[in-house]
Amino acid sequence: MGTLPHIAGLTNKNIFLVEFKEPYVERNLRDETTTNIRSIIFSTKGGYLAYRTDKRAEVIKCADWSVAASIEGNIKDMLFSPLDNYFTVWEMFIATKELPQGKPNLHVFDIAKGKIIASFTQKNQTGWEPKWSQDEKLFAIQAGNRVLVYEDGNLERFTHTINAEKLHCFSIAPSTTPAYYFSIFALGKSGQPSVWRVLQYPNFELDKALVSRTCFQADKAKFYWNRRGTNILTLTQTDVDKTGGSYYGKQSLSYGDVKGNAGNMVFNKEGPVHALAWNPGNWNEWLAVYGHAPAKATLFNAKCDPLFEFGTGSWNTIYYPPEGTHILFKYPPQNLNSCAHVLLGGFGNIATGHIEVWDIRGYKRLGKCAAPDTTALQWDPRGECFLTATTYPRLTVGNGYKIWHYTGALMHKRECTDKEVLLAINWQPGTFPKSELSRAAPRGIEQAVIAPTGAYRPPGARNKPSTFTFHEHEKPHRPGENANAAPSKQAIKQKEKREARKARKAEERATGDTSPPAPAPPRSAFVSTGDPEKDKKIKNINKKLSDIEKLKQLKAAGKALEINQKAKIEGEAALLKELEQLRL
Template sequence: MALDSGASIVCPTLAVRSNVGVEVWSCENLSLQYAYKPNLPKEDSKNCRSISFSADGRYFAYSNGTEIKVLKTNDWGIECTLPRPKAFYLKFSPLGNYLATWELYTITKDKPEGSSNMFIYELSSGLEVFATVQKNPTDWEPSWSSDESLLAIVIGGEALFYEISGDITSFHRYTRKIGGNRGAVVSLSPGACPPYVAVYTPGSKGGPSMCKLYKYPSLSPNQAIACKSFFQADRVDLLWNKRGSGILLLTSTEVDKSGASYYGNQALHFMATKGDSCSVPLSKEGPVHCVKWSPKATEFVVVYGFMPSKAALYNLKCDVIFDFGEGPRNCAYFNSFGNLLALAGFGNLPGNVEIWDIKKKENVTNIKCPDTTYFEWNPNGMYFATATTAPRLRIGNGFKVYHYSGSLVHETIWPQGQELLGIEWQKYPENQFAEPVITKIKPEGIKSSLPEASKKAYTPPHLRMIKEGKDPEQFMPRSQVKVNSTQAGFPVGRKGGLKGNRIKNKKDVVLGNNAPPATSAEKDFKNESNLNDEHLNNQNRKFKAKQPLNKETDANSQEGQIQSAKKPNPEKEKKIRHVAKKLSDIKKLKLRQEQGETLELNQLNKISMEAKFLEELKILKLTA
């Protein structure tokens, strides 16, 4: 399969991390068939936790459970090795001169106060230049200016600023600071230097949370160039555009007090370095699934609302310039030039991927990529990779490469017994590739070796029998013929029957990417819920005729339910909030996992408990 005309002859390498080691794969430019080549790096290790390319692609780093190796990509020689066997995450500075590492924060008998777990190394010398404690794995990364002359980090609730002069002693003493509270976040803008500074401070004692913009080094409270305050914000994600002229604030709460969602609620705000700010208008209720800036820095996309979610493109005035309509989506990905956008539904959604031409506002293609846990555009902007990785999914691991037209051009299925943990394309400087011209020509692709999912709708056994003219009751175990008046005629047994009552409130239904994978019992329950009223009534009459109820007992039971419903149960409400908080944590962990992060064992165990917590929450709400 040939590349599009005018494409660069450079073919990015692909780093592959599995449970047996790390490899770098390459392809012939005209074939796009990726494979390991003997002249490329390969490390056999069962403890490789992280891989990372520098922003300009000069360096490739990975941890192997013994140390961190930093390689030069021009000849794949070793630049340096770093003594961090427990490193979980790696992050290069913007110009690739420094590498930050993070590992689990631990307390020992010898050091009950704990020890540093976030480190910064200078790559030219291999020396450790900075160390501190960062307990939170989601906000551990330091923030750099684009020219690496300034480093900002939050320690003990204070935003500290280090002016880096090239001498490693400049990391030993901060030059400025902004006081704050626990949970504060600081972020330096990309682009112009000195940079703009965004500082988020969470609210306390009923006061609002607040985000302020400054122009470094003017950091006094009265020197803020913009300020935005908001309630209902337990945390915030600060998202700068590429030029550093605007920032989006995605705020979220742990628990939605209105009860509309198990996972809290979100809101989106915009602040410009010119001083104006506003809330981004969203026309549908529900969570904000994804927010992404275009690389052109003049527009951004938001995927939001209960399923089917909406997606819209906004300008810097926060006006909608294009509505993509509704669909089963929870992700958005711009290519490196911002002229193509992928809208996708991953996680517990079926894996639909829509490719849009942003200039023409036209849909290029729609394809299915089921079981996708990772998505990344090729740096040339014409191809994208999807992968199914462990530990999120341990079956069907592998990756595929598609042309933007939807043609499959490469597929690698992982050997049985091995697990694919992550992939990452090599990065390149901005001027390496020319912006691709989008056409409707669809190059010839290959056929996937994986079997296609059945498109036939599932029909439960009792409906199949009805279609065949059989009475489903005669095939039903006697233990399932018992009925409870509160269950609308559904057969219930101690072992074989359905366990839960019908959901009474639509707000209790988890939609879209917030929904857990359905168990077989839940699928049967959903299909039985769709039976028409006449069939339900007929079934009720049959069961009641076979199993007459004790009227006195039933009346007492109903009276007791009415009385208990009238009395609020503080203890039960507390349990509901507690379980909802756990589900919120699981959602965040799954999102980090989908983005390629390696989670701890206890975090993976927590994710595996999601179905149990959902069932517990459903029972608590039904009996509240």
């Protein structure tokens, strides 16, 4: 694998590659002579690129872009295993008079051996994908109400099964330990609730489940495991909310862990759950975007305690950079892994394409931009940039892609020409060295225009002053803090000191003087005059002179002072004269 990641794109005319360096030149990998290319995917580790046509699927080595394997057939979908050792394809299931039972339509291809090692029958394209453990020692596939588990790459005979009536779906945790965990979801029947469970391999008896949670209104479920495979979020949903309360169907979120702890999650804003994601760099944190528009975003720990409220915004998606990536700030903390960042975006039914990138350690917004009509978004493997794309057939006009820096600077854009459409685009996964883009934002090729948006106002309220105000929970803040409260005097004082230090250091760097500043001369100790009234006045004047000294330091550091602060400095001479008279 090279030192720079590639971008692979598919149009109706070719497959093109872009090496991620200026001037971002596209070169053809396949042209119009390879007809009817339907889709492309990179392998999990980035070692291979695969594409499929109506007649075959080909696997290409990314090291030299040569063909590593070719599988004949009308391939409709394809998948790589976690370690890039296996390539799986799915064909449409067809039954004929000669073969009324049909024939196997899911094939597992061993890339190193160059041959198909197993074939299975999966009639439905929805949920056809088999599952692998992260180390590829376990392979599992659903067959009706059973999950068949194979071991050590031997796919000729399964070794274990999970049996559950009305089994709907399952997943394997991305465990980093020798323990393997499975989650399953089974539909209820005859008024009985649906149920999801967590099982530990190879103890697949349902009564030995580590976690078992019931849900009465659930037609389907989606599992969200954390990076270590120790904690899980399960989002269950009905296709239709019969109460009419939600367009998305009724949803329910519950959580569990491999120690047996479990419970239901209730958010503090009503509405659908738009997106959920675990932080890949921190197994103990997850982020949710939820609630009626404007949606709310909150960071939680594994115990579902809120850590930070991002407020509300035009969001419905969450994109974390790949696992292990971080930004190298100018003054990085000791723990570089703490520099995790996340992208919150609003696409689809949110026409603005609003994007914000946040540092979730310092809880600061790093940048923002707008990419309307975005149908695909992906981080680069180093976590420095991301691309947005408008693809066909989701949108038939305005096809193309853009590359953005995490601060919101637009670095490159490419628009499709006449009679050309963009079908797909992917960034090559893998481990690549950091570049200067992780430290500083580049000069954007154009100013990103973010159109101001406002809440809908009925015709009768238009052209009139708005009475809308933000509530506390709609502004970014830590739980328990009052986001609307004015900062305290102590906080203002500390902020002024920090700004004065920064200004002083900047001035020293500009003049080349790095010697420490001379300490301020100490004021003489207070000596009583014997008159309590005079002593009180002297102490009061000394306090005012001390405040004036601080204001003079701020002024010397370049801090802009207010009118009343300037008046205090001008009154220093009168105070000194009064102090001298009091000491006589």
